[in-house]
Amino acid sequence: MTSLVLIGTGLIGREHARLILSHPETELVAICDPSSESQHLAASLGVPHYAEWDAMLDQVKPDGAIIALPNQLHEPVALSCISRNIACLIEKPIAETLPAAWRITLAAEQSGTPVLVGHQRxxxxxxxxxxxxxxxxxxxxxxxxxxxxxxxxxxxxxxxxxxxxxxxxxxxxxxxxxxxxxxxxxxxxxxxxxxxxxxxxxxxxxxxxxxxxxxxxxxxxxxxxxxxxxxxxxxxxxxxxxxxxxxxxxxxxxxxxxxxxxxxxxxxxxxxxxxxxxxxxxxxxxxxxxxRSLTYVNQLDHFIQVIHRKVAPLISARDGMSTLAAxxxxxxxxxxxxxxxxxxxxxxxxxx
Ligand SMILES: NC(=O)c1ccc[n+]([C@@H]2O[C@H](COP(=O)([O-])OP(=O)(O)OC[C@H]3O[C@@H](n4cnc5c(N)ncnc54)[C@H](O)[C@@H]3O)[C@@H](O)[C@H]2O)c1
The missing domain is CATH 3.30.360.10 (Dihydrodipicolinate Reductase; domain 2)
Known part of the structure; x- marks a missing residue:
């Protein structure tokens, strides 16, 4: 089983939770989002809930993290994951600005932590x-x-x-x-x-x-x-x-x-x-x-392979940065x- 945490449980985050829970090879080990809706979601799913991502990453030590946060938070959370060598799937856009995208890209490349950007198409x-x-x-x-x-x-x-x-x-x-x-x-x-x-x-x-x-x-x-x-x-x-x-x-x-x-x-x-x-x-x-496969299931299948270093990310941080630049x-x-x-x-x- 591949253990995953989800950071951000809004519109797309809830879909990621559903996908993780229904995938035979993944386990949702915790979610992080300070909202009261997220606490209810955690209770209904029976998974631990955190309001702060650093504490969650340190305590849970997941195999991978899915980042489904407002764009301006992609950078700090991605850097937290990368500094712990935790592979992450960052929802698009990789970051709100190009300097932030560069900081994620360079940190990922220097540490060798795989980053997959969520361009699911x-x-x-x-x-x-x-x-x-x-x-x-x-x-x-x-x-x-x-x-x-x-x-x-x-x-x-x-x-x-x-x-x-x-x-x-x-x-x-x-x-x-x-x-x-x-x-x-x-x-x-x-x-x-x-x-x-x-x-x-x-x-x-x-x-x-x-x-x-x-x-x-x-x-x-x-x-x-x-x-x-x-x-x-x-x-x-x-x-x-x-x-x-x-x-x-x-x-x-x-x-x-x-x-x-x-x-x-x-x-x-x-x-x-x-x-x-x-x-x-x-x-x-x-x-x-x-x-006739399903796009988001295919993305999760690919992320599992990325986490276990079996394949390189189909959309790396650098690739996501070029898409953002264009x-x-x-x-x-x-x-x-x-x-x-x-x-x-x-x-x-x-x-x-
Ligand atoms: N790939 C796609 O098809 C797709 C679709 C929709 C959204 N997105 C992307 O996903 C990301 C999230 O979009 P959304 O529509 O789900 O947004 P949203 O506003 O519905 O959800 C964001 C969630 O983040 C939570 N949050 C805010 N601050 C937080 C913090 N400090 N720690 C943890 N959680 C925090 C909020 O409480 C909220 O639940 C965006 O980057 C967006 O561009 C991608």
Whole structure:
């Protein structure tokens, strides 16, 4: 059995508790969250409860920790785990700022403590199938990609004020997942241009953004996101894998290469029927049905392997930091009306 503690038992933390308890190879040995709801949760689950994470880590000495806290607390808790060589799964974003992400990354790398960042889509059947298709060379070199996350959040979602202010908003809450998938499937992002808007909701943070993306390998991409547009075009719907959303079959991401194109999540591949054909000949369509596993269970399976040092984290701290940098580049690109280099952002935020 792998012993786990959970730090933060809010919206996503409760889901982690449920997953740990239902997994045959994990044991939830304690939870930490100062709220009264968390005390009730601990009592109902029959697990020890702590209000302070350092005390819990010292007394319980778990194999691994899941950090599901407000973003600004990711850094101190991650550093507490790393200083004790306790492997951790940090919910996304790895941290609220790039300097904080650097401190986690450098501490993890110097101590050799594995850190997995909770970009769960990389563990999903559709993204796994897309990755395999690309790596097998079936699409040829990618030329152009295009994606969408367009959904309409309820007004009471924004009663939690942090979601309306810097550190919240659709970019850091949602776009960060899309950026991570694009980096995973297409490659490292060189630079981003963007238009951003907060006109629909009127908050200080953006509710809508359109991106032009240049990847280091030369692929070009576009992406559009809004939390105030009614549509079924978002991974949360098309994948059927999200925790709190209905399934609306369809596609939200389109990948076009020199040999073929693939839409995700419906997983249709389009290619020429024969060599030397071109745009005046009909394409043939194949369905690349993904396997039927569950994203969050896959993530936990992977974390168990990471804890026991059997595999390296699929999304390391450094990887999560690059995803954060590219996401932060979007609001800056919109504000400053220019292309933002991701390497430039990472270099200027690195602690001296
Ligand atoms: N991967 C995903 O799909 C996904 C989904 C939702 C949230 N998240 C991420 O998970 C994290 C948590 O988000 P959430 O929506 O569950 O937030 P939340 O506000 O619902 O829960 C946060 C919890 O942390 C607790 N907390 C606050 N200070 C604490 C402290 N000092 N020690 C211990 N506990 C403390 C709060 O009492 C609360 O229960 C965020 O980083 C968010 O971005 C990821």
């Amino acid at each position: 990389r563990h999903s059947p559709d993204i796994r199938a897309a990755k395999q298709t690309i790596e097998a060379g079936d699409l040829g070199p990618l030329v152009a990609v295009n994606g969408m996350t367009l959904f309409d959040k309820p007004n009471d979602y924004f009663n939690a004020e942090w979601r309306t202010k810097a550190g919240g908003g659709v970019l850091l809450i949602n776009l960060i997942h899309d950026i991570d998938v694009l980096r995973y499937l297409v490659g490292e992002i060189d630079s981003i241009r963007a238009f951003t808007s907060s006109a629909s909701r009127g908050f200080e943070v953006e509710d809508t953004a359109s991106l032009a993306i240049k990847f280091e390998n030369g692929t070009l991409g576009t992406f559009i996101i809004s939390d105030s547009a009614v549509s079924p075009w978002a991974w949360e719907y098309t994948s059927g894998q999200a925790l709190y959303h209905p399934t609306q079959p369809g596609a939200c991401l389109f990948l076009a290469g020199r040999k073929a194109a693939l839409s995700v999540s419906d997983m249709y591949m389009w290619r020429h029927a024969h060599e030397h054909e071109h745009w005046q000949h009909p394409l043939v369509r194949e369905h690349r049905a993904p396997e 996401t932060l580049a979007v609001s800056r690109a919109g504000r400053e009306d220019r292309a933002i280099s991701i390497t430039g952002l990472l270099n200027e935020s690195r602690p001296s």
